[in-house]
Amino acid sequence: MVQEIQSLLELQLPGIVVTHSRTYPSPRDAGSVLSGSGQVVFLDLASEPEHALELLAALSRLPQGAQVVALLTGHDPDFILRCLRAGAADFLLRPFTEDQMEAALAKLARRQPASDALGKEPAKMVAVMPAKGACGATTVACNLAFQWKKLTGQKILLADLDPLAGTLSFLLKIKSTFSFVDTLQRAHELDADLWGAMVTTVNGVDVLLSPEMLSDNPQEVRDPTPILDYARHAYDVVIADSGSVYGDWNLNQARAATELLLVTTNELPALQAAQRALSYLDANRIGRWKVRVIVNRYQRDVGLNRDVIGTALHTEVFESLPSDYDSVQKALIEGKAVLSTTPLGKGFADLAARLAGQGKESKKKGSGGFFGMFSKTK
Secondary structure, eight states: OHHHHHHHHHHHSTTOOOOOOSSOOOGGGGGGGOSSSSOEEEEEOSSSHHHHHHHHHHHHTOTTOOEEEEEESSOOHHHHHHHHHHTOSEEEESSOOHHHHHHHHHHHHHHSOGGGGGTOOOOEEEEEEESSTTSOHHHHHHHHHHHHHHHHOOOEEEEEOOTTTOOHHHHHTOOOSOOHHHHHHTGGGOOHHHHHHHOEEETTEEEEOOOSSOOSOGGGOOOOHHHHHHHHHHOSEEEEEOSOSOSHHHHHHHHHOSEEEEEEOSSHHHHHHHHHHHHHHHHTTOOGGGEEEEEEEEOTTSSOOHHHHHHHHTSOEEEEEEOOHHHHHHHHHHTSOOOTTSHHHHHHHHHHHHHTTSSSSOOOOOOOOHHHHHHHTO
């Protein structure tokens, strides 16, 4: 397989650097396969299929944005579908031919926007997750997106990725024929036109909604990577409204995120839930460095104060947002963001400024992508 693939790559991409791993690394060590961002991995799915599928899923979740091509020895439609669902960008059937390789590389190029050739880094992704229900995480995600747009003018996606109880459509008073489930089902053919039909634009922000009707088996929805991969190359900022921190679907969002906002209140039950959520994220190797604790509906005279919260959770409170029931209710009735002139609106603006690198936090820098890698190997 190595000899066939390497000879075909040398024909299609003269001078390309190819490295070969003779063993499957552990899925937990999938990042060791990559030496940078935007790389292509040709993965043998024939020798040890189940182990390779686990590794494929782990590779597809990495923030480096690797694209995985599955190498197969037989035409098994069911297994090919499993590979694609696990995150494969494409597959090749042995014997590998020049036509197969040319088609696969063309597909990879279509999945990676041309702007990456200029060194454009993937979009910053912010996952907004509640410590428990009714902490106001959706309100935070929604208002953060509009304040960020107002502040920077960047191209922003607000994605409702809660398959069970997504409420963005209700908050913004919008409807769409499509949801993120449709996007997942057609991930292999996503392009600008198809994506444009999937989203609804509200005040300059593209919104991807959750399904209005609960799917027959929501447990099957486990990996949002195809949505996030496309979105992070089509937008400057992706803000995901997640249902919780728990389960594969939400953990994969947490792994892909550059910033994870854990939203709680300063009431004791919510803070206990926040402790459990942080422990769960730690146990699943979600870096504490990316987790930002947001205390919503903060009232100094009710519940614990900010310093005590930080001590209890063993982490600094990133931002506290004031309780402003009237402003939230007015915005909800009108299907709009909270007014910037209110104390809460100013809190959302401050949060957006910090995350955008215009406040106390500085913006992180990344490296080039798929075509950038090719240009460096000439």
